Amino acid sequence: xxxxxxxxxxxxxxxxxxxxxxxxxxxxxxxxxxxxxxxxxxxxxxxxxxxxxxxxxxxxxxxxxxxxxxxxxxxxxxxxxxxxxxxxxxxxxxxxxxxxxxxxxxxxxxxxxxxxxxxxxxxxxxxxxxxxxxxxxxxxxxxxxxxxxxxxxxxxxxxxxxxxxxxxxxxxxxxxxxxxxxxxxxxxxxxxxxxxxxxxxxxxxxxxxxxxxxxxxxxxxxxxxxxxxxxxxxxxxxxxxxxxxxxxxxxxxxxxxxxxxxxxxxxxxxxxxxxxxxxxxxxxxxxxxxxxxxxxxxxxxxxxxxxxxxxxxxxxxxxxxxxxxxxxxxxxxxxxxxxxxxxxxxxxxxxxxxxxxxxxxxxxxxxxxxxxxxxxxxxxxxxxxxxxxxxxxxxxxxxxxxxxxxxxxxxxxxxxxxxxx
Numbered sequence: 481x482x483x484x485x486x487x488x489x490x491x492x493x494x495x496x497x498x499x500x501x502x503x504x505x506x507x508x509x510x511x512x513x514x515x516x517x518x519x520x521x522x523x524x525x526x527x528x529x530x531x532x533x534x535x536x537x538x539x540x541x542x543x544x545x546x547x548x549x550x551x552x553x554x555x556x557x558x559x560x561x562x563x564x565x566x567x568x569x570x571x572x573x574x575x576x577x578x579x580x581x582x583x584x585x586x587x588x589x590x591x592x593x594x595x596x597x598x599x600x601x602x603x604x605x606x607x608x609x610x611x612x613x614x615x616x617x618x619x620x621x622x623x624x625x626x627x628x629x630x631x632x633x634x635x636x637x638x639x640x641x642x643x644x645x646x647x648x649x650x651x652x653x654x655x656x657x658x659x660x661x662x663x664x665x666x667x668x669x670x671x672x673x674x675x676x677x678x679x680x681x682x683x684x685x686x687x688x689x690x691x692x693x694x695x696x697x698x699x700x701x702x703x704x705x706x707x708x709x710x711x712x713x714x715x716x717x718x719x720x721x722x723x724x725x726x727x728x729x730x731x732x733x734x735x736x737x738x739x740x741x742x743x744x745x746x747x748x749x750x751x752x753x754x755x756x757x758x759x760x761x762x763x764x765x766x767x768x769x770x771x772x773x774x775x776x777x778x779x780x781x782x783x784x785x786x787x788x789x790x791x792x793x794x795x796x797x798x799x800x801x802x803x804x805x806x807x808x809x810x811x812x813x814x815x816x817x818x819x820x821x822x823x824x825x826x827x828x829x830x831x832x833x834x835x836x837x838x839x840x841x842x843x844x845x846x847x848x849x850x851x852x853x854x855x856x857x858x859x860x861x862x863x864x865x866x867x868x869x870x871x872x873x874x875x876x877x878x879x880x881x882x883x884x885x886x887x888x889x890x891x892x893x894x895x896x897x898x899x900x901x
Contacts, residue, residue: 493789494564494745502561505545505554509565509580512536513572520573520698524852527692529700530576531654538615542580546587548594551606552613556584557591559735559799560792563742570746571753574856575698577743582650585736586618586659592732593717596802601717608677611657619655621646621704622864624892630662630706632674632716640716642676642684642709652687653700656680660706663722663893673719673893676711684709695855722893725885730810731798733865733889738795738817741788744824744860748784748831751853752777755835773834784827791820814865814886815878822871825861832857864888 497503516533523530537543546562547553556562562584570577586608593605612618623646624630630644642662652658657679664672678685684707691702720726756774759766766774794816798809832854836843843850861868865888877884885891 493785494560494567494742494792495785497558497561497564499556499558499561501549501554501556502558502564505542505556505561506565506568508540508542508545508554509537509569511540512542513569516569516576517572520575521847521849521852523573523698524575525697525846527697529579529651529653529698530573533576534579534617534651534654537580538617541613541615543583543615543617544587544609544613545580546584546591547609547613548591551594551609553587553609557588557800559588559739559795560789562588562739563745563788563792566739566742567746567749570743571750573698574743574747574853574859575696577746578696578699578701578740578859579651581740581743582619583612583617584739586620587612588739589732589736592735597717600714604677604714604717608657608659616656617651617654618657618659619649619651621649621652621658621660622889623648624661625703629893630660631665632662632676632711633665635710639713640676640711642678642706642711645703645705647703648701649704650696650699650701652702652704653689658685658704660704661889664718671722671893673722673889675717675719677715677717678706678709678711682709682711693859695852695857695859697855720890722890725887725890727807727810727814727886729887729889730814731806733887734795734810734813734817735799737863737865738792738813738820740860740863741792741817741820741824744828744857745785745788747853747857748781748828751832751835751850751857752781754850754853755838758839770838773838777831777834777838780827780831784824784831787823788820791816811878811886814874818866818871818875821860821866822868822875825868828860829854829857 497506512533519530541554544553546556549555566577566581569580590605590609593601625645625647627645632640632642635641660676662674662676664674686705688703759770795813798813836850836854839850866874870888874886
């Protein structure tokens with residue numbers, strides 16, 4: 481008799497974690513999945529973040545899932561396992577999965593800074609990771625509002641002043657700390673990318689209540705405004721010079737983002753299960769067109785799981801190997817990730833759309849779970865790295881040997897610098 485393990489291996493990928501830490505995290509997540517599922521429709525309709533669920537996950541250790549065990553966390557390092565966990569959550573509610581992706585992503589990237597960064601970076605990373613292990617939600621503000629660039633300027637006493645506005649900051653409404661992407665402005669020095677860390681009660685920081693998204697409506701994805709927020713120097717992680725091209729950073733961008741693919745695998749799986757169950761409840765033998773769609777949906781879902789699982793496994797292998805050319809390592813991690821992301825961005829909405837077709841008009845109401853999945857499925861194509869146009873530029877440049885700066889953060893910063901000259 482086939483065991484569950486063999487069946488999982490035979491049916492694609494991303495069904496079960498591959499490490500003990502991943503299995504432990506999934507068990508913790510499963511404790512509150514009934515509550516996630518029960519509140520999903522109401523929070524989606526109201527556009528409200530399920531704060532009570534996030535608090536519960538803080539109490540039982542899930543928010544420290546990707547924090548090293550030495551710092552009090554569960555200790556998950558496997559990107560594959562994180563994607564499995566996110567997929568399971570997304571089957572109940574994609575918005576909650578996106579929120580936890582924001583949390584897990586911070587842990588995964590700060591693991592690296594803690595182990596391999598400068599002494600100052602390692603100390604800052606350790607402080608943030610310990611907060612996460614204690615149950616603090618930590619979000620990341622990456623995308624600048626169209627009104628301008630978020631900047632750090634010297635405050636005259638050895639610290640910094642942060643000014644600007646970030647948009648589309650997931651989980652900001654409940655986050656106790658925010659990690660921001662900013663640029664330094666120091667007289668006589670080149671602009672540098674930086675990652676300041678702010679506590680929720682920092683004077684001058686305002687979290688807006690302005691989210692009314694088409695999908696991922698319960699993700700608490702809002703804007704944050706920074707007005708002369710004062711930070712000590714030890715709370716700022718300095719990175720590279722704006723305009724200095726390097727593919728080394730592609731590794732970190734892959735680590736911080738690739739597990740999000742698990743969210744969209746979960747969306748596709750949830751839609752498939754709803755549609756197949758609806759067909760199975762009907763009397764008589766399904767029509768040929770219905771059976772064709774069911775077979776096609778399962779085929780695409782299998783291919784999706786296999787593609788995403790392969791890219792994540794590749795990233796896991798490269799993530800722990802720092803022995804060679806780090807720029808080449810970055811490219812070797814980003815390229816399969818982008819193949820998988822482009823595939824997922826196209827296939828997941830198609831799968832959910834065909835599920836809507838199978839269920840029929842009943843699913844074309846705001847209260848139906850497929851309606852929520854239909855909207856949530858579309859969100860992936862707007863997320864960096866890369867959006868569809870940037871992804872096309874990146875993949876075609878790699879294939880054709882074209883000159884191309886693949887670091888989208890650096891490209892954005894360089895464009896902003898050029899515009900202000």
